[in-house]
Structure formats: C-alpha cells, structure tokens
Amino acid sequence: MIPAYTGAQVRAAEQPLLDAGAGPGLMRRAAHGLARHTAELLRRERGRVYGTRAAALVGTGNNGGDALFAMAFLTRRGVACTAVLLGEKAHDAGLAAFRRAGGRVVDGRPGNNAGAQPREDEDTDDGGTDDGSPRWRAAVAALAGADVVIDAVLGTGARGGIELPLLPNGALVVACDLPSGVDADTGNAADSALEADLTVTFGALKTGLAVGRGHLLAGRVEVVDIGLGPHLGDPDLYVIERSDVARLLPRPARDAHKYSRGVLGLVAGCDRYPGAAVLSATAAVNAGLGMLRTVALGRAAELLAHAVPEAVPAEDTDVRVQAWAVGPGIGDDAGQLAAAKRAIASGLPCVVDASALRRFEPSDGRGNIVLTPHAGELQDLLTRAGLDVEAGDIAADPVRWARRAASTYSSVVLLKGPATVCAAPDGYTVVCNAGGPELATAGSGDVLTGIIGKFLATGNQLGDTRSLVQVAATAAAVHGLTVHTIGSAATPQSARALAERVSAAVDTVGN
Structure with a gap:
C-alpha cells in the first residue's frame, strides 16, 4: 500500500533537513523530478521534448522555486520556457538559474501594476487592461501556444485559492507538488483550482491528492523521493x-467445499425494491461465495428464485451462516428491518447498507461490522449521534468524518464517493481509488454490499478492525475493477453489468 501524509507531516519532515542547510539540495532533487516527469509527458503526448513550449505559473514560495529550477532544466533540453510570475517576489536562486538558462520571464501579477518597472527580460503589455492590469493580459498572452503549463503558485502550506489567468485550450497541465488551491491535508479545493493531467509531488504522497476534490483534480500522480523517509x-x-x-x-x-468458501446470509429486497436483492446476491455469488442464504419477501423472493437460482431461501435469520449482509432494498418494510436488526445483533461479521443504516445506533456497533454510507447517509449517522455536520463538510474533509463515524459507532466505516475511504475506530484508514464515475449508477452500492459480504463470510482475515478495513478496501477495489472488465465507457455502467462482471474482476486481479 502507498503511504500518504498530510502537508503538515511533510513540512515537519523537511524541517530538520532545512535546519541542517540541506534546503537547496531538496529543491534541486524536486526540480529535477518535476522536469523529468514533465519531459516524459511531453514525449508521450506531443511526441517530442525538443522544440515544444512550456510555461509556468510561479508563486512566491518554494513551490515556485521548484518550478523555476525545473524550467531551467527543460530550457537546456530545447524547450522554449516562459515563467509567469504571479507574486510580489520570486525565489531568487531559482529565478537566477532560469534566467541563466535563457528562459523568458513575464510579470503576470493582477491589479494595477502600471507603475512598476520590469527588468529587461520581463515582458509586459501596455496595449489594454481587460481586468485593469496590463501585466495580467501579458500573462495570458505568454501562455498562448504552450504545450504544457506548470502550476506552481501555491504549495502544501497554502489555504484557499488564487486568481489564475486563462489557460490555452489543449495545453497539458502539470501540478507542482499539488494543484494550487488544493488542501494537502484534506483534499478540499478552491473553485479556482486547476485540473491537472499530472501531479508531481515531492517527498511523499499527500493525503489531499488521494481523497476529495484533490483526488479528482490531481490527474496521474508521481511521487519524487527527495530523502524525507527517515523523518x-x-x-x-x-x-x-x-x-x-x-x-x-x-x-x-x-x-475447498461450499462451506469453507463462505456462507453468507443476505437480508435484502422488499415488494417495492426487489431488484436490490438480486444485485447483491448476484455480486456475492460471482465473487466466489460457497453458499448464499437469502431472507427476502414477496416479489423480491420470487425474483431471486429466477435470477439467482444458487440462492437458498431462508424463512428468517435463524440459520447457520458465517456473516451477514443487510439493508439493500429493504426500504421501510417492517419485517425486513426487524430481520436486519436481528442479523446485526447476531455477533457475526456484518455489512450494513442502505435502509439498515437509518436504524443503526451507536450501541449496535462492534469491531466486526462494516457500515457503507455515502455522504448523505454519513451525515444522518453523525447527526443522530449528536454531531452537527453537513454533507458539504463531509465532502470537504471525508477522512475526518469517516474516522469520526467509525469511532462513534465502534465499527469500520466505508464512505462511498469519488475516493472510497475505509476507516477503523482507531483512525487507521485505507483509501481505494479504483473505478470512477462509471460506478455512479443506481444499484452500484448493492453490488458492493454483496462483494463485502462474500469477503466477510470467508472470514480468515478478520483478526481486528485494521484487517477488516483492508478487507473492505479490497472489496471496494474489486467493485471498481469490474468497470475495466466491461470495457471503456464514458457513461455509468448498469449495476446489473457490474454484478455480472464481479467474477471477471476477481479473476483479473488473482491472475
């Protein structure tokens, strides 16, 4: 697994090295990695490095210095490079190195800077003030025609956003350490944050690149080792x-025999929502389950008998199983809600989803239960536990609130979203980034519940809540990988297609 650290942790790890005078070396290693990965992107997407054009949006801090040194490297490889300065000052050594390499510098600070005196190699545009700033227009002009733009305005210690000039259509975007405006600790992002094709991050993967909008904005992420490991x-x-x-x-x-492959009890479906039971059951069976016992009523039971003939009907929860999956499609059916409650109280490993989450109380929690809310359901869980939180708060800091719910309910919480966050009551957290918007379809969560149920029923890896977090994250990854067994698609896949392809995803990973 890839370890990820908050921005505060990375800055703390850098401090003893900075105190020892190693700062310039750290920056040059970071810059070399940024230049190398940018050149690889140009070669892959443009077919060449020499003769391409690059521009960098440069802020005032070390992040800007990293970009300036990187642009100096790129200039020496035949890339026509322009640095657009967006702060009141720039990193002195980096700017000097860039100028020595022959790079072009543009003062791109917004606002009325007409009285400022540029250096001889700093371009301005006195021909108009679309936003009151000739230099802002110069920045936009400098970006025109760039094959790649390096975003190096704000670093790991910054909060909030910044006004950025409009990028040219078709330009590749490389974020230096993280996209400007993304919170390195939470993944929350300012509205102005740029979406990157590639993020080159230094020292360690940042939490904010793995979760929240930061994950969505980062593109492909490459980690450059600059020697922080021991710290x-x-x-x-x-x-x-x-x-x-x-x-x-x-x-x-x-x-193996059918009992050693896992026996799962499933409480799912009702007359109003019979399809959810079929989706969960299909996914569990296709994940390799040995036996499925289903507690379903009316139309749901009839549909299961036809669609999932492997399922063995059960009158109630008083059956021998190794784990339970409860909630998909039970709605407000009193009988199914009561059955779910009995399954939860059985003491066996259990995954709790959908309507069953609305009846789950903190006193119901224990270390072998997995709760699978989306942001709205997590808000409901936390609110019922006396915490004042909105869905927007959860989206802004999903790790914090998943951990809070796991602690409050003494259970593992799998928070569904663009990145799946799996958290234990002690704070141990594993994030799964498999899949994508193709999973955003009705019934997709029912499929995930079936996969988790199968893995719980296998039961040989459930030593503690941390191992249960890993099992939940593994199930989420298999769920996400089902998309890749179907083929590329720009639109969500049907939940039925996902359920039917679980076995292919398991085989693909296993081989």
Missing part, C-alpha cells in the same frame, strides 16, 4: 494498490 513517521493513511488487492483477496484452498 516522515507514521502515515496519515494508506492507498490500496492492485498488487495489494491480489495479496489480500480471499483464495479457496485446493480442498
């Missing part, structure tokens, strides 16, 4: 990788 300490969280999924995926023994 970083314990990660803030981990990001699960495909290799981790292959390692954690429950595998049947050679002498």
